[in-house]
Amino acid sequence: MDLQKYLLKQQQYIESALQEVLPQIEGPTAQLLKAMRYSVFAGGKRLRPILMLAACEAVGGESQQALKSACALEMIHTYSLIHDDLPAMDDDNFRRGVPTNHKVFGDAIAILAGDGLLTEAFCLLSQPDQAFGAQTQLQIINIAATASGWNGMVGGQVADMVAEGQDNSIATVDFIHKHKTGALILASLQIGALCGGSNPEQLKHISDFGHSAGLAFQIADDLLDIESSQEQLGKDIGRDQQRGKATYPAVAGVDESHRRAEQLHAQAITQLDSFGDAAEPLRQISAYIINRKQ
Amino acid sequence: MDLQKYLLKQQQYIESALQEVLPQIEGPTAQLLKAMRYSVFAGGKRLRPILMLAACEAVGGESQQALKSACALEMIHTYSLIHDDLPAMDDDNFRRGVPTNHKVFGDAIAILAGDGLLTEAFCLLSQPDQAFGAQTQLQIINIAATASGWNGMVGGQVADMVAEGQDNSIATVDFIHKHKTGALILASLQIGALCGGSNPEQLKHISDFGHSAGLAFQIADDLLDIESSQEQLGKDIGRDQQRGKATYPAVAGVDESHRRAEQLHAQAITQLDSFGDAAEPLRQISAYIINRKQ
Numbered sequence: 001m002d003l004q005k006y007l008l009k010q011q012q013y014i015e016s017a018l019q020e021v022l023p024q025i026e027g028p029t030a031q032l033l034k035a036m037r038y039s040v041f042a043g044g045k046r047l048r049p050i051l052m053l054a055a056c057e058a059v060g061g062e063s064q065q066a067l068k069s070a071c072a073l074e075m076i077h078t079y080s081l082i083h084d085d086l087p088a089m090d091d092d093n094f095r096r097g098v099p100t101n102h103k104v105f106g107d108a109i110a111i112l113a114g115d116g117l118l119t120e121a122f123c124l125l126s127q128p129d130q131a132f133g134a135q136t137q138l139q140i141i142n143i144a145a146t147a148s149g150w151n152g153m154v155g156g157q158v159a160d161m162v163a164e165g166q167d168n169s170i171a172t173v174d175f176i177h178k179h180k181t182g183a184l185i186l187a188s189l190q191i192g193a194l195c196g197g198s199n200p201e202q203l204k205h206i207s208d209f210g211h212s213a214g215l216a217f218q219i220a221d222d223l224l225d226i227e228s229s230q231e232q233l234g235k236d237i238g239r240d241q242q243r244g245k246a247t248y249p250a251v252a253g254v255d256e257s258h259r260r261a262e263q264l265h266a267q268a269i270t271q272l273d274s275f276g277d278a279a280e281p282l283r284q285i286s287a288y289i290i291n292r293k294q
Numbered sequence: 295m296d297l298q299k300y301l302l303k304q305q306q307y308i309e310s311a312l313q314e315v316l317p318q319i320e321g322p323t324a325q326l327l328k329a330m331r332y333s334v335f336a337g338g339k340r341l342r343p344i345l346m347l348a349a350c351e352a353v354g355g356e357s358q359q360a361l362k363s364a365c366a367l368e369m370i371h372t373y374s375l376i377h378d379d380l381p382a383m384d385d386d387n388f389r390r391g392v393p394t395n396h397k398v399f400g401d402a403i404a405i406l407a408g409d410g411l412l413t414e415a416f417c418l419l420s421q422p423d424q425a426f427g428a429q430t431q432l433q434i435i436n437i438a439a440t441a442s443g444w445n446g447m448v449g450g451q452v453a454d455m456v457a458e459g460q461d462n463s464i465a466t467v468d469f470i471h472k473h474k475t476g477a478l479i480l481a482s483l484q485i486g487a488l489c490g491g492s493n494p495e496q497l498k499h500i501s502d503f504g505h506s507a508g509l510a511f512q513i514a515d516d517l518l519d520i521e522s523s524q525e526q527l528g529k530d531i532g533r534d535q536q537r538g539k540a541t542y543p544a545v546a547g548v549d550e551s552h553r554r555a556e557q558l559h560a561q562a563i564t565q566l567d568s569f570g571d572a573a574e575p576l577r578q579i580s581a582y583i584i585n586r587k588q
Binding site: 028029031032033036079083086088089106107108109111112114115116118119120122123125126127128133134135137138139141142144145146148149150151154155157158159161162163172175176179 | 414
């Protein structure tokens with residue numbers, strides 16, 4: 001398969017689904033929707049939804065079954081970026097090559113746009129017209145909420161802040177990565193598998209794949225902040241080091257970080273053996289994750 | 295019935311349920327949980343959960359059936375207050391008689407504590423051990439998310455900001471109140487009824503009660519900002535006027551506001567006729583809402 005073509009096709013598929021679920025409206029809340037849409041359509045890679053659709057197909061489902069959940073997880077991801085970029089947090093000016101939400105709409109609207117996207121994700125996930133049973137749908141909502149909350153992404157964000165400027169261990173960095181980024185990537189894969197009607201054994205393999213691939217993704221992200229350029233990345237680079245962030249390269253060095261990302265990728269794809277050709281997209285995305293330049 | 299005793303009993307009941315669902319933990323995310331708990335246990339009236347339990351009982355259910363959902367809605371309410379108080383938003387120093395979350399924990403943790411509470415609400419609402427069926431549970435989640443999002447509370451917040459300092463109509467103020475406060479009060483009542491196993495006719499009556507009571511609550515709240523003292527209210531007063539907020543007294547005057555609140559209360563309790571004694575708490579809470587001093 002041609003991964004670039006595949007990614008482009010999936011991105012377009014998700015793009016049009018997001019357009020459908022996030023309307024442009026008039027009236028007193030027009031500015032809110034505009035801000036929500038601004039960040040959702042600011043050119044993201046759509047990695048989480050793409051992984052979700054791929055996991056759905058890997059277990060034998062149709063990607064359409066996971067499309068609504070995929071939009072929901074992309075909204076959760078986008079909300080986290082908006083809040084993360086705020087002056088009170090990382091104070092970033094650029095994201096995905098364009099000014100950050102608060103730079104365009106102001107801090108208040110940016111906070112509320114994030115709140116709106118997080119909440120809208122749960123509106124979507126709880127809509128009654130899903131292809132699978134209500135029990136599975138509840139399980140999906142619980143996975144999404146747990147992965148996003150205090151014991152997942154938000155917790156990782158706080159741990160990341162607490163660790164800033166400290167002399168950190170690899171265990172601390174692993175905790176941060178596992179929660180801040182890994183949890184939502186893992187959840188995307190698990191939800192994809194559930195949407196596709198996976199059996200418990202398949203779900204276990206997809207989860208193990210997700211643990212490794214999620215960590216590999218964040219290590220690669222840390223490396224990009226050092227090795228990429230602002231042009232390639234679409235956001236300020238070298239910021240992690242400036243801030244004394246707890247990153248894998250900072251505690252283990254650049255070479256060891258590359259080695260660890262490779263190792264995690266190898267571990268990840270081993271989990272996909274039983275899926276055969278249906279998991280080829282997941283295999284190639286896992287390789288892409290550690291070799292990407294943006 | 296003695297309303298004060300009833301409210302106290304229900305508050306304690308909800309208080310201990312919240313203690314159970316929101317743990318104190320150690321480790322890198324300890325500060326986050328501390329901040330989340332700080333605002334949840336800062337002495338709120340617990341109006342939304344109390345209304346939920348009362349609606350559950352009005353339709354013939356046991357209040358215990360709605361307890362977990364009641365905690366979830368109180369978390370959503372609390373998150374909205376934390377974000378609302380931020381310097382980028384209303385910049386308030388006091389809430390419920392104590393310093394606001396960001397005054398104690400800083401802006402970054404306050405934003406994340408809000409995010410964490412909103413997300414945790416959906417963790418709770420999607421837990422598998424509820425007394426009712428999965429379909430009802432999904433409906434509850436959808437009601438909670440819709441009432442909290444861009445077409446509910448968050449939308450009302452934005453409309454409120456946009457209206458600040460403008461020459462506003464009663465229609466605008468109604469829109470703001472209906473979305474910013476009314477939606478979550480209405481949702482609390484609807485969810486309570488659903489937890490209690492209401493039939494569609496009961497749900498309709500409870501919803502109509504909620505529309506009127508929710509609006510009455512916000513008008514009373516606007517009046518308190520004018521007529522109460524900081525001591526009684528536990529937060530800065532007169533702030534609405536300073537900021538040129540779109541409030542009912544600002545567009546219709548104080549007397550007309552009292553009259554309208556009374557009228558809404560009267561409309562609200564008419565909806566409860568068919569419930570008999572089981573709805574006595576709802577009747578009395580509705581009266582309390584428009585006569586409270588804090």
